Amino acid sequence: MGKHYDDPRMHTAEHVLNSVMVRRFGCERCFSSHINPGKSKCDYHFPRPLEETERREIEEAVNAVLSTGTPVSEEYMSRKEAEALFNLARLPESAGDTLRIVRIGAYDACPCIGLHVRNTEEVGVFRFISHEWNDGILRVRFKLS
Numbered sequence: 001m002g003k004h005y006d007d008p009r010m011h012t013a014e015h016v017l018n019s020v021m022v023r024r025f026g027c028e029r030c031f032s033s034h035i036n037p038g039k040s041k042c043d044y045h046f047p048r049p050l051e052e053t054e055r056r057e058i059e060e061a062v063n064a065v066l067s068t069g070t071p072v073s074e075e076y077m078s079r080k081e082a083e084a085l086f087n088l089a090r091l092p093e094s095a096g097d098t099l100r101i102v103r104i105g106a107y108d109a110c111p112c113i114g115l116h117v118r119n120t121e122e123v124g125v126f127r128f129i130s131h132e133w134n135d136g137i138l139r140v141r142f143k144l145s
């Protein structure tokens with residue numbers, strides 16, 4: 001497992017951020033991310049720049065989920081079953097024929113090979129560092145405290 005997947009707090013925060021973005025804007029989960037302990041980034045296909053009020057709302061929504069103390073669990077299913085429920089584009093072929101699905105309570109579910117916390121309260125506080133939009137791509141940079 002590479003450095004990209006080794007920070008459980010940041011990785012769980014990324015999953016919650018993705019769910020907030022999908023629920024709030026109807027976009028897909030990020031198509032690219034870089035997860036590090038100090039700061040991380042997610043890139044989304046997005047039709048326009050993000051407004052400052054939306055940035056605050058996203059930050060508040062992510063922190064609302066993280067503060068609930070929601071259990072983070074895993075289950076396993078066949079790749080065929082997962083294909084019917086999830087977009088597997090970012091999952092490496094090396095993940096195999098039995099896939100691990102990480103669930104954050106009833107809020108989020110996603111195939112994943114990365115490390116996660118056991119409970120959202122372990123993540124801390126989510127903070128935007130910056131966001132920028134360029135040619136249909138919204139890049140969100142964030143940290144935890």
